[in-house]
Amino acid sequence: MNFLYYIRIFLIAAKSLLDDFGRTLLSLLGIIVSVLAIMIVITLGDNVDLYIQNQLSAFGTDSIQIETKVPSEDLSINIGDASSRAQITTLTADDARALEKLPNVSVSTVGVIGQARMVSDGESKQAILLGSDANAPRVDGGLEIDRGRFFTESESIGKSHVLVIGSNLSRDLFGALNPVGKRVRVKGVTYRIIGTIKERGSLFGFNYDDLAYIPYTALTSEILGTDHVQYITIKATDDDTVDAAVGDATSLLRIRHNSNGPGQDDFMVTSTEQAQNILGNIVGVVSLLLTALASVSIIVGGVGIMNMMLMSVEERRSEIGLRKAVGSREEDILSQFLIESIVIALFAAIIGIALAAVLLWVAGTYSVNEGYVDSFRIPLKAVLLSAGFSCAAGILFGVYPAKIAAKTNPVEAMR
Amino acid sequence: MTEKPDNTSTKPLIVCKDLGKTFYTGDIETHALRSASCTIDRGEFVSIMGPSGSGKSTFMHLLSFLEEPTKGSYHFDGRDISTFDGSTLAKLRNQEIGFIFQAFNLLSRLSVWDNVELPLLYDFYTKGLNRSKEHKQRIKDALESVGLSHRADYKAQYLSGGEKQRVAIARALVNNPKIIFADEPTGNLDSKAGLGVMQILQELSEKGHTIIMVTHEHSTAMHATRIIGLKDGILETDEPVENRLFAKDEQELK
Known part of the structure; x- marks a missing residue:
């Protein structure tokens, strides 16, 4: 037979196969x-x-977060109504210091979040200010100093006008220059930059490289005009004492805040594991x-x-x-x-x-x-x-x- | 060659009395077979004859366990089959009978070998280590007895009609049945191929196989040793064949 015939037959066969x-x-x-x-x-x-x-693991499995909450509201972390939580002004740096003395707790640090415009020579940038204390690098494993240093305890309690800034902020304000030692103005007051943070990226959409660490005393009394903190982070002595530390912290804060039980608590103690479970369940x-x-x-x-x-x-x-x-x-x-x-x-x-x-x-x-x-x-x-x-x-x-x-x-x- | 059938038993293979089958379609009753009584011995070659609608096919379906009678009694090899359930009848079909159909009923996509093997696939009853070896030998023997050993790997669809029916005969022989049922085995064949099929059936008969063949053609029926005649669902005649025809002496099937 001829070649063309077989090609035709093949095409017919292939077509019927493909049709099927x-x-x-x-x-x-x-x-x-x-x-x-x-x-x-x-x-x-x-x-x-x-x-x-x-x-959440970035916070460390042994870290415990203490946030304010409206009493009798039992919604979990980060889900409650932020504006009503903001009215709770009872959590203080003294609480943090008291918590640190608990046997199962190794270290504590406070946190206050604010916003302000930062002005350098010719550059200006709206930045998130994270009011904290000298313990922050010990509590937050992801917080590492790139250049310079973090602030000291006396700076953090003494309303010192110093800042430790994130890498994006540094680039926006000073370009490629080393920002350590440079000055910026925040609400008309001059602050000195004493360190920069290693690039860290985002956590839940919150970009650490955009923010500036500031002594919480300076932030609360001079910029926000308050005297309380928004959260306290403590670390348990090790992974096995986390639950005990959560219990101890809750008991201590109930005494300090005159609360008789969960319904009266104006705070909420959540370990990383608990937070993982709650969000994981959702x-x-x-x-x-x-x-x-x-x-x-x-x-x-x-x-x-x-x-x-x-x-x-x-x-x-x-x-x-x-x-x-x-x-x-x-x-x-x-x-x-x-x-x-x-x-x-x-x-x-x-x-x-x-x-x-x-x-x-x-x-x-x-x-x-x-x-x-x-x-x-x-x-x-x-x-x-x-x-x-x-x-x-x-x-x-x-x-x-x-x-x-x-x-x-x-x-x-x-x- | 295939094993010779065991015909040592003297009791008849088939005994049926007043066998009948009525189909019900809605309110309509169809008396496909009104009454048939007969006894068939081992080694017989029986033609069942009759015009279409005479009930000859239904009679064969009852005798071959494809359908169950609605009246009468049927003893096969001494057993009353009315007491058997569907699975036992399937076992009987698989182990004790072979089928040859008018339309061959081969699986056209499969090879000749695979077609002949088909009944053995449903042989859940033969045990032993040599089962598959024995099955292979049976397929070989069956193909040899119909002269198609050289076509084993061919696809069934590429065979001629006569070859197809010979494959079907090999398939009917492969389980070494007690009886072979042939339903119009030459109906779809030209006279020469039909003659070839009749010759094989007669050879099998000579070797001792029991064969029951349904046909409406008198000349085909004359190749058997006995003709049972049906008319309007009733078994009317049952006579031995005088002047039997022998396929090997003929030029074509009349």
Whole structure:
């Protein structure tokens, strides 16, 4: 024969194969999309959780945060109404010093947050001021000095006009020059820059490189006009004493603040682990809900499989009849078609997982490169769960067609 | 060659009395088979004859456990099959009978070998270490007995009609059945190929195989040793064949 003839025949064959493949793929589209959705939801949930855990771990697992709260309000950290919390003026630096004397507590530091415009020679910048004390570098493991030094205890309690600034702020105000020793004006008062902080990045969207550390006494009395602090961070003596330290701190503050119990507390003591649990639970619930929603969509996909299997049973009636004639029992036919529908469902799952992996990998790599997150992973449970769900759909929606196949009357089927 | 059937037992293979089958479609009753009684011994080659609608196919379906009778009794090899459930009947079909159909009913995508192997796939009853070795030997023997050993790897769809029916015969032989049922085995074949199939059936019969063949053509029926005639669902005639035809002496199937 001639070459052209075989090419033509090949094209006809390839076309009919692809036609069939297209039909198969269409029937599987539902499962593929559902698997895609499950993969994405679980992976995103997992990565958000991972992100939160990592961010909180930066504070150190032995650190404990004490914040103000409105009595009887039991909302957790960072979620309560900030404006009503701001009215609580009872937390003081004296509290911090008292806490530091507790046996399970190694060190404490205070925190007050304010904002002010900073003016250098020719440059001006709105900056976040973080009022703190000399203990801050000991409490906050992520706080490292790049140039110069942090302020001393006498500076922190003595309203000294000194600043330790973040790398972005340094660049904005002084360009490439060494800022140590330079002066800036804050609310008309001259401050001396005594140090810079190593580049640190963001924590929960709060960029440490944009802020300036200032002795809390200077911030409260001269800029904000108050005499209380917004939070105290303490460190337990080690990881094992965290719970004890939380208890001790709570008891001590209740005495100092005349509180008889949780309903009267105007403060809230939260360890890093507790915060991780609370936020982890929130993320877990949200991601569970979304996963459940995505899983419901697999039912739609299952109907696609059922449709396809019913067509297959109809097309292969004569084959089924023959198999029964030569001795296959109902259960043999049933298992054969059930296995086929499971294999098809798993095939769809593999396509869905592969698509999701590509999409997530692109998105994850982009997010890591852009610095939105430190790391990105596709959890195994996403793969297992979506494969498991489609397998279940294959069984659930394969049973009916398989039963029809099994019940086929061989005489009628072979007619 | 395939094993010779065990015909040592003297009791009849098939005994049926007043066998009947009525189909119900909604309110409509169809009496496909009204009454058939007969006894068939081992080694017989029986033609079931009759015009279409006479109930001959239904009779064969009842005898071959493809359908269950609605009246009468049927003893196969001494056993009352009315007491058997679906799985036991499937086992009987798998172990004790072979089928040849008018339309061949091969799985066209599969090879000749795989088609012949099909009944053995559902042989859940033969135990032992040599099972798969024994199965292979049986497929080889069955293909050899129909002269198709050289076509084992061919896809069924590329065979001629006569070859297809020979594959079907090999498939019917592969489980070494007590009886072979052939439903219009030459119906879809030209006369030459049909003759070839009849010749194989007669050879099998000579070796001792019991064969029951349904046909509506008298000349085909004449190759058997006995003809059972049905009309309007009733077994009317049951006579031995005089002037039997022998396929190996003929030029074509009339």
